[in-house]
Amino acid sequence: MKSKLLVMFISTALLASACTEGEKNQEETPISRSTIMVENGLLTPEVMHNMGKVSDPQVSPDGKEILYGVSFTDIARNKNNRELFIMDVDGGNIRQITSTAKSENNARWINQGKEIMFLQSGELYKMDREGKNRVKIGEYGNGISEFKLSPDETKILFVSNIKSIQKAGDVWSDLEKATGRMIDKLMYRHWDHFVEEIPHPFVADFDGKSISNIFDILEGEPYESPTLPLSGIEQLSWSPDGTKILYASRKLTGRDYAYSTNTDIYLYDIGNKSHLNLTEGMMGYDTDPLFSPDGKHIAWLSMERPGFEADKHRLFVMNLETGEKRDLTRNFKYNAESPVWLPDGSGLYFNSCVNAVTGVYQITLADESVRKLTEGWYDFGQVQIAGDKLIALYRSMSMPNEIVSIDASTGEYRQISYENAHLLEKITMGKVEERWIKTVDNKDMHMWVIYPPGFDPAKRYPALLFCLGGPQGTLSQNWSYRWNFQLMAANGYIVILPNRRGTTAFGQEWTDQISGDYMGLNMQDYISSVKEMKKESYVGKVGAVGASYGGYSVFYLAGIHKNMFSAFVAHAGIFNQEHMYMTTEELWFPHWDNGGAPWDDNPVAKRHYANSPHKFVKNWNTPILITHGELDYRVPVDQGMAAFNAAQALGVPSEMLLFPDENHWILKPQNSIQWNRVFYRWLDKWLKE
Helix, strand or coil, X not given: CHHHHHHHHHHHHHHHHHHHHHHHHHHCCCCCCCCCCCCCCCCCHHHHHCCCEEEEEEECCCCCEEEEEEEEEECCCCEEEEEEEEEECCCCCCEECCCCCCCCEEEEEEHHHCEEEEEECCEEEEEECCCCCCEEEECCCCCEEXXXXXXXXXXXXXXXXXXXXXXXXXXXXXXXXCCCCCCCCCCCEECCEECCEEEEEEEEEECCCCEEEEEECCCCCCCCCCCCCCCCHHHEEECCCCCEXXXXXXXXXXXXXXXXCCCEEEEEECCCCEEEECCCCCCCCEEEEEECCCCCEEEEEECCCCCCCCCCCEEEEEECCXXXXXXXXXXXXXXXXXXXXXXXXXEEEEEEEECCEEEEEEEECCCCCXXXXXXXXXXXXXXXXXXXXXXXXXXXXXXXXXXXXXXCCCCCEEECCCCCHHHHCCCCCCCEEEEEEECCCCCEEEEEEECCCCCCCCCCEEEEEEECCCCCECCCCCCCCCCCHXXXXXXXXXXXXXXXXXXXXXXXXXXXXXCCCXXXXXXXXXXXXXXXXXXXXXXXXXXXXXXXXXXXXXHHHHHHCCCCCCEEEEECCCCCHHHHHCCCCCCHHHHHHCCCCCCCCCHHHHHHHHCCHHHHHHHCCCCEEEEEECCCCCCCCHHHHHHHHHHHHCCCCEEEEEECCCCCCCCCHHHHHHHHHHHHHHHHHHHCC
């Protein structure tokens, strides 16, 4: 008996060892471009996730080449991996220069383009332009998230986290293993994590081989830069002479931080370590600072109204000698994004979403004239300058990111990367149509409609109303791996995409209207869009789907729709506005949009909370699927659980899908596949005849 047990033990140990070794070898195998087959010409979740994700193109110092990254996905391993590529600026001579098991990120040309610096697992490396002779340059603390080299490449600016809270072991030496969080102020959690660390910008010397003399720009200060949760290195900028740094920071803590959007632009002098607030008295968001090429001016994005995160993004410039500030876009009614100085400093390029399409624009400092460069149904990203060409990413509802070259004088553009051509050429995408319809108050509302591949108007198709999150934002020509509209069409649905009140590409008045009126005109806009489409003989049963504020919209429509919809899907939706106010993290957002707190005695707040979706749950009679990430602290998971429990208690057909390892978004490959399978299983059950 003992010998048998010994044999079993040895066999089990050897098997475990072999499995561990096998798993280790698999983890060390690089992920490469997918060879997945497209069946019947249709986009599927599996095909979508096997597309290469092109990002972060960087023009070489001589303007002749582009360094960029592509992330590949292995669904079986539930993992993404990013590799680096170089191509000529005309799109030719593409070569892959890395093939490793760990992602290379934030890759930048250095040493006149002879070498490349990059991050891997939070550590700094460099290699030659062929991807060889890789050496580690340095590391810091718990890791480096992003970096920027000074113009002369003698210094490096990077972001790393510092400890921001006191733990039990810091107070009592005998409690090193205690795990209790001692909290005495807001905001103690943000987006998907408890705030135990915050990002700080650091400066170090760089001699071409290693970093040294590291110091924290915000040493001893409890403020973050870049600001959480989604800002990055674009909030930091070197002066042309490398002696100064611009950074954006909201220098508030606790309750003040939770209720404020007052992010300012600071000028930091490396020599004397002084900080100067350049936007003192500008009380809204001030972000994305940039030195002009001669260092005499700065540009940045600014929102005017404090506490409102969706105010107009104005493009400001400031003369550093005189202190004069100018709003360059005061006569341009749309938002400015992603500014880039012209090489001679006479103006800037920027992006703007206008009428649901994000284009490239140019503005001149002298007369503030704005010129639109790009046309067509594509969303363009931030540009980089390559001689007389501009290099950027662009995408559409029918194509993920690719690299495009734009003629800076004519605006004509040409796609120069074709990372996913081997898949896209085999997929039949649904036709995308633009419509303008009338609202209940006789306004003109924009909407996109996507039809199933092979659409036949003589047949009837189920339709999906997509309810936008935000609530501010725009349904533009964007490709998403979370809510992919072509994927909905490929599953046999007509997709209805109205840019209802609150969207941001139609002027600030259209955007502002939704604040304090969640239950009002934008809900009528949704209903108007469905009524318009139901005039068509080919539209059958209709479902409504959405996330975040879109989930709120689904919950609210479920209580008022009077049998317009046959099924609902709400992801990360707001169900109980009163409870949401007291459990979300960024309190400036509900305070502005809701008209105040649940206890405030003003007409806007009272109307808002009286019309919370949970107040209408007794009217629910339509099948509903509710999904949520348990790490979601923007819209906490108990919102989804409460909605599901109410539906179950009322006998409404309902299901719930919870992800313990996801936040506001479902990001992991297999989780996303599972979400899509549950999503379409539910909709097919209730909408397909």
